[in-house]
Amino acid sequence: MTESPVKLTAEDGPDQPPATPELEDLYRGFEKELLVPLWTRIGDLMPQQPVSKAQPHRWEWKHLVELAARSGELVPVGRGGERRAIALANPSLGGRPYATPTLWAAIQYLMPGEDAPEHRHTQNAFRFVVEGSGVWTVVEGDAVPMRRGDFLPQAGMNWHAHHNAAEQPMAWIDGLDIPFQYDVESQFFDFGRAVLPDAERTTPARSRSERLWGHPGLVPVSQFKVSAGSPLLCYRWADTDAALTDQLELGDSYTVEPGHAVVRYTNPTTAGDVLPTIRVQFHRIAKGVETAPRRETGSSVYQVFDGAGRVTVGDFSWSVQRGDLFVVPSWMPLAVVSEASGSDSDSGALDLFQFSDAPIFSKLNLFREEVAR
Amino acid sequence: MTESPVKLTAEDGPDQPPATPELEDLYRGFEKELLVPLWTRIGDLMPQQPVSKAQPHRWEWKHLVELAARSGELVPVGRGGERRAIALANPSLGGRPYATPTLWAAIQYLMPGEDAPEHRHTQNAFRFVVEGSGVWTVVEGDAVPMRRGDFLPQAGMNWHAHHNAAEQPMAWIDGLDIPFQYDVESQFFDFGRAVLPDAERTTPARSRSERLWGHPGLVPVSQFKVSAGSPLLCYRWADTDAALTDQLELGDSYTVEPGHAVVRYTNPTTAGDVLPTIRVQFHRIAKGVETAPRRETGSSVYQVFDGAGRVTVGDFSWSVQRGDLFVVPSWMPLAVVSEASGSDSDSGALDLFQFSDAPIFSKLNLFREEVAR
Amino acid sequence: MTESPVKLTAEDGPDQPPATPELEDLYRGFEKELLVPLWTRIGDLMPQQPVSKAQPHRWEWKHLVELAARSGELVPVGRGGERRAIALANPSLGGRPYATPTLWAAIQYLMPGEDAPEHRHTQNAFRFVVEGSGVWTVVEGDAVPMRRGDFLPQAGMNWHAHHNAAEQPMAWIDGLDIPFQYDVESQFFDFGRAVLPDAERTTPARSRSERLWGHPGLVPVSQFKVSAGSPLLCYRWADTDAALTDQLELGDSYTVEPGHAVVRYTNPTTAGDVLPTIRVQFHRIAKGVETAPRRETGSSVYQVFDGAGRVTVGDFSWSVQRGDLFVVPSWMPLAVVSEASGSDSDSGALDLFQFSDAPIFSKLNLFREEVAR
Amino acid sequence: MTESPVKLTAEDGPDQPPATPELEDLYRGFEKELLVPLWTRIGDLMPQQPVSKAQPHRWEWKHLVELAARSGELVPVGRGGERRAIALANPSLGGRPYATPTLWAAIQYLMPGEDAPEHRHTQNAFRFVVEGSGVWTVVEGDAVPMRRGDFLPQAGMNWHAHHNAAEQPMAWIDGLDIPFQYDVESQFFDFGRAVLPDAERTTPARSRSERLWGHPGLVPVSQFKVSAGSPLLCYRWADTDAALTDQLELGDSYTVEPGHAVVRYTNPTTAGDVLPTIRVQFHRIAKGVETAPRRETGSSVYQVFDGAGRVTVGDFSWSVQRGDLFVVPSWMPLAVVSEASGSDSDSGALDLFQFSDAPIFSKLNLFREEVAR
Numbered sequence A, B, C, D: 001m002t003e004s005p006v007k008l009t010a011e012d013g014p015d016q017p018p019a020t021p022e023l024e025d026l027y028r029g030f031e032k033e034l035l036v037p038l039w040t041r042i043g044d045l046m047p048q049q050p051v052s053k054a055q056p057h058r059w060e061w062k063h064l065v066e067l068a069a070r071s072g073e074l075v076p077v078g079r080g081g082e083r084r085a086i087a088l089a090n091p092s093l094g095g096r097p098y099a100t101p102t103l104w105a106a107i108q109y110l111m112p113g114e115d116a117p118e119h120r121h122t123q124n125a126f127r128f129v130v131e132g133s134g135v136w137t138v139v140e141g142d143a144v145p146m147r148r149g150d151f152l153p154q155a156g157m158n159w160h161a162h163h164n165a166a167e168q169p170m171a172w173i174d175g176l177d178i179p180f181q182y183d184v185e186s187q188f189f190d191f192g193r194a195v196l197p198d199a200e201r202t203t204p205a206r207s208r209s210e211r212l213w214g215h216p217g218l219v220p221v222s223q224f225k226v227s228a229g230s231p232l233l234c235y236r237w238a239d240t241d242a243a244l245t246d247q248l249e250l251g252d253s254y255t256v257e258p259g260h261a262v263v264r265y266t267n268p269t270t271a272g273d274v275l276p277t278i279r280v281q282f283h284r285i286a287k288g289v290e291t292a293p294r295r296e297t298g299s300s301v302y303q304v305f306d307g308a309g310r311v312t313v314g315d316f317s318w319s320v321q322r323g324d325l326f327v328v329p330s331w332m333p334l335a336v337v338s339e340a341s342g343s344d345s346d347s348g349a350l351d352l353f354q355f356s357d358a359p360i361f362s363k364l365n366l367f368r369e370e371v372a373r
Helices: A021-033 A061-074 A178-184 A208-213 A237-250 A358-363 B021-033 B061-074 B178-184 B208-213 B237-250 B358-363 C021-032 C061-074 C178-184 C208-213 C237-250 C358-363 D021-032 D061-074 D178-184 D208-213 D237-250 D358-363
Strands: A035-037 A057-059 A085-088 A104-110 A115-121 A125-128 A133-139 A142-147 A151-154 A160-164 A170-176 A189-191 A218-220 A260-265 A279-285 A294-296 A300-306 A309-313 A316-320 A325-328 A334-338 A350-356 A369-371 B035-037 B057-059 B085-088 B104-110 B115-121 B125-128 B133-139 B142-147 B151-154 B160-164 B170-176 B189-191 B218-220 B260-265 B279-285 B294-296 B300-306 B309-313 B316-320 B325-328 B334-338 B350-356 B369-371 C035-037 C057-059 C085-088 C104-110 C115-121 C125-128 C133-139 C142-147 C151-154 C160-164 C170-176 C189-191 C218-220 C260-265 C279-285 C294-296 C300-306 C309-313 C316-320 C325-328 C334-338 C350-356 C369-371 D035-037 D057-059 D085-088 D104-110 D115-121 D125-128 D133-139 D142-147 D151-154 D160-164 D170-176 D189-191 D218-220 D260-265 D279-285 D294-296 D300-306 D309-313 D316-320 D325-328 D334-338 D350-356 D369-371
Touching: A021 A035, A021 D061, A035 D061, A057 A061, A057 A316, A061 A085, A061 A104, A061 A170, A061 D021, A061 D035, A104 A160, A125 A350, A133 A151, A133 A170, A142 A208, A151 A279, A178 D178, A208 A218, A208 B237, A218 B237, A237 A260, A237 A279, A237 B208, A237 B218, A279 A334, A294 A334, A309 A325, A334 A350, B021 B035, B021 C061, B035 C061, B057 B061, B057 B316, B061 B085, B061 B104, B061 B170, B061 C021, B061 C035, B104 B160, B125 B350, B133 B151, B133 B170, B142 B208, B151 B279, B178 C178, B208 B218, B237 B260, B237 B279, B294 B334, B309 B325, B334 B350, C021 C035, C057 C061, C057 C316, C061 C085, C061 C104, C061 C170, C104 C160, C125 C350, C133 C151, C133 C170, C142 C208, C151 C279, C208 C218, C208 D237, C218 D237, C237 C260, C237 C279, C237 D208, C237 D218, C294 C334, C309 C325, C334 C350, D021 D035, D057 D061, D057 D316, D061 D085, D061 D104, D061 D170, D104 D160, D125 D350, D133 D151, D133 D170, D142 D208, D151 D279, D208 D218, D237 D260, D237 D279, D294 D334, D309 D325, D334 D350
Parallel strands: none
Antiparallel strands: A035 D085, A057 A325, A085 A104, A085 D035, A104 A170, A115 A160, A115 A189, A125 A151, A125 A170, A133 A142, A133 A160, A218 B260, A260 A279, A260 B218, A279 A350, A294 A369, A300 A325, A300 A350, A309 A316, A309 A334, B035 C085, B057 B325, B085 B104, B085 C035, B104 B170, B115 B160, B115 B189, B125 B151, B125 B170, B133 B142, B133 B160, B260 B279, B279 B350, B294 B369, B300 B325, B300 B350, B309 B316, B309 B334, C057 C325, C085 C104, C104 C170, C115 C160, C115 C189, C125 C151, C125 C170, C133 C142, C133 C160, C218 D260, C260 C279, C260 D218, C279 C350, C294 C369, C300 C325, C300 C350, C309 C316, C309 C334, D057 D325, D085 D104, D104 D170, D115 D160, D115 D189, D125 D151, D125 D170, D133 D142, D133 D160, D260 D279, D279 D350, D294 D369, D300 D325, D300 D350, D309 D316, D309 D334
């Protein structure tokens, strides 16, 4: 007979019944029938507030880029491995490539002339470019250029490939809901063409999607239908930068707190989050500003786009600069101080790109947030 | 005894019962009790398809502007009359200032230095500028400049005023749902300040609303909430023009029909129509293109923004040029031919601004459309 | 030349400009070009609050039934006239068969063995039965029996017919949005079969729709899809009565005000109003209770189902009893006193059936209500 | 220095790069920086279709009840342990009390006179009664009796307690989204009163919630607002049974397949699923009917309510009878044969209660289903 995976003892927690022979006998019965009593597990399963399995952590961009560049030399990209993407593995999540319990974040790297083969999957994805340019993402035949500051959402089940049309390598970050979909078991994945035909390896300055959907408040009548993921495949840095600049200039009545502007990327067919499971926002924190500690259900990954500062998440605190990534687990408070550094932009502001799993919580009536003022 | 407003005879329609003395007696009973039998009225009340009370009609811009300019000399603007607005009166609607059974359209005119006093109302409104500049609309303290090609939605119950800061008069068109709200009896109207304080009579190049909401796909997190009317108070011509140019260049797979691009103005908090009762769209019809006859439930008002052409609505047909307005009653087919004229833009395209009552029909499950191909 | 329907004078309202020859000349220009200035009409078109074209009025059931019965003898029912329905004509609405500016209400009457022919139309409709039984409404092949207290919604474009399978005539009321659809011009109407085949002239005790959709909180998975009108074709009196009894018994925390219970009929596929344009509610006012004056945008028609009372609408006041109908125009306050009468039910409560155009206002962001406490 | 949780080798999967010293060096760099390359993990993380971590399994009711009864003798119920609930532990989920990766299912047991203390939590929950009666669930002061066939939803953050007012013990099943909320880390939990006051330990035959919300298609106007979880706290067996009987009698056009009726429990304020994360349905499969194999993303737990049959899930197959529970993991096909047994109801139908995590998939655009016909 196979051994039961269930193991029970009367010492499993506080407030347990006395460990009599009858109780032992009962617990052996539970094990045999694959049963676990609530009273031995409730503290772990139903805590009084979220206690994350993940730990706050920071990754330094300089190490990521260096390792990615060495991968570019040593590891080919192609069918099977699919992408030269190197994922952040939260130290508390058992060595799995999970930045948080629900989110995947990786640096992707493509050498000059290389192609990442076409595929599609239910996992919702995006790219964000902290430096460089020269790669085009081709989505359903639409070639989208990637440049510093651009955000490219990629909702589930769109065919997509990448090709590097430049003379130098390019790195960027990928965000996906891989851990979430792994947990709930919703994944489908299809392989497409290993190499795109030349007709699709074009390098236009603007994608078709931007020409149709990139004009503020205007939708193309012939294409309009509600879709779960955004049909706009690139949100350009110039727009994001202008929106942040405008918001800060309008003053404290229009920012989330004094000196702290935030914009959210939205789907122009729903006005909701840009991806069904992932919320994406951009923060600009003026020089010298310290944000109020704030926490919410669900987890986030941040990348420093520009500037420098000091970040505190729960009991952890790090100095961060351009390209560095850090994670904020569920219900842990985050506070940020924007610290000017000599090498930064004139404004001295700290620019932070953020993605989180908030849509999962919002749509399922589980979202909570709290600000300490 | 008061005479009954009800008058019945057995000859009221086809298929009527024989006009016996007993029937006459019954009909006198109906009149006395304020009753009307369906069988005498069904053909009128429940037609087999919409038979509009309105008639297609065109107004020529040159006459409108001339009469508006003379009003500028003769009629003051101020509290009571509220606006120097002159409305289109559909010839079939009994002399009432209704462009269609549900929509009001007017030319508004403001002399240099003049102010239109502040008020607010449940009627949803907008301005559209076919020529000129120099007037600012002030909405809840936010001064919005108006220039050729700009579209300014003004959802119900926002406080608003206008002031002309230029050296010359300015004319534009106003669209409202006055006839609809008159029919259903939903109107509220409040007077505000007769003259705005100087602090609100500023002339910024961009409004606060544009700085917060005018960046494509980006929403200001501190301001975000679903609202029935758009928080973006001006949709600039440069954006509309670019969207139309892009759509036509992408080709026939992306236009509503070959050579005919259409964009719709949307509310960035809902992705739905820009106003709760009014749909607003912009058409560009390439030189030489003839659109397929198309009809829909509900009525529209069009204004020629640029170019020239020939318009056919049911049995009516007119040549139109810049500034001319025309109405399309419910379920009457519209077809347009874009005809280049010497004095027009290089492209020779016909640009048409359109507003309609389509949201009323869509939200109440009454929208139908039909294209003859 | 045709005479213009537009007629303007400088005496059209208060605050008018002085009637100079130049102004007269301008006004002749407006008339010629079919234009009407706002300043001559604003007081009427944009009042400070709704001023209804309709007047409160009551119709006594005994007169309605008597006239309907005489129609049964004199007027055949069949193709063309379609229904032996006699509509309430509000005395202030020019003799048209409109109970309110948006709503139609009629008594319908069918003699033993008679059929009302099949048709369908965009107008949303319902039947409500204040007395009698014996008629079946056949909707898309589903025969639905009608009995005292039953409410039968009939959303737009369902095929429907009636047949009286009893030995005696039957009367009931029909409610439709005919005036509203006449105003906005959305109407389509199709004739069906003049006589239903015997296979559809069945007389089951329960309809198919009730068997699929009439179980509380339960939906049939194979049939479930969101639809604008309710798929449940009859809401039985036993359920309505029980809901009202329960609500009153639970006490004042659960009623809209002390002694005044209200239930609303809903569409089980949306949880919204039972018809796209018509809200339907049932009120029970305990003996001796006087309701607080309450007004809302939009209009209502009420029918007394049981009990007796005194109704006040604006400046009008009437005693009402079983079957009597009355209308409440937009923004006029309604107050009701429930007065026990000897011939009534034991409880002495006043039961009122109500239908209104509230969904039009709610969906278009125009609904307001006010209670005087 | 702490050892890294990341462990990488070049043999981690197919299509790996050659295991050179340089690659080994790179992998040590990844481990040090807490990074995991996609190419070593993609097959596991992004499978071509869902490969469930869970295994199909069946639990026999007779064993569950027997062990629950012994727990009733040995284990007290009270503050701390909170509930005498014994959960199904899927044999492939590591001994954790998870029926599926997202769902918890347990048998709860209460002795005569016992109370389960009041608490509330974000986890969405329900009770379903396969046999017995005598326990009341008290929700926000509303005492709801539980009897065979009743389904009691309990949306997140309602205060609730139980008390057994009968002379004998009672068992029922609890379903919750504990594993899902554990994974995404959304849990909050508050303790309430250890013992309810006598005023709330009443034993009414119907709850307040049923009196307000239990009438088909009727909502109480004073209480109506959209809420994420159903305000109707009990769906009675008589209604469910009648809905299933009606659906089967109407014939194959109205069932999901011949001889297989399904009803879904819905929230009367939204017409959507009865709980934000849990879909609940009831199946009746006529005697002798074999259902077509069907699979969907997400997992389900079934309990046999009546009848007997043979169930096949992927490669597993079991005979089942009253009270038995079984789980269907994501994307595994389920087929059922209804087999009459001597001891069953006259109809010989197989009645199955089902709950699943389908709302999570539907709301996040991840739901797929497939039927083999």
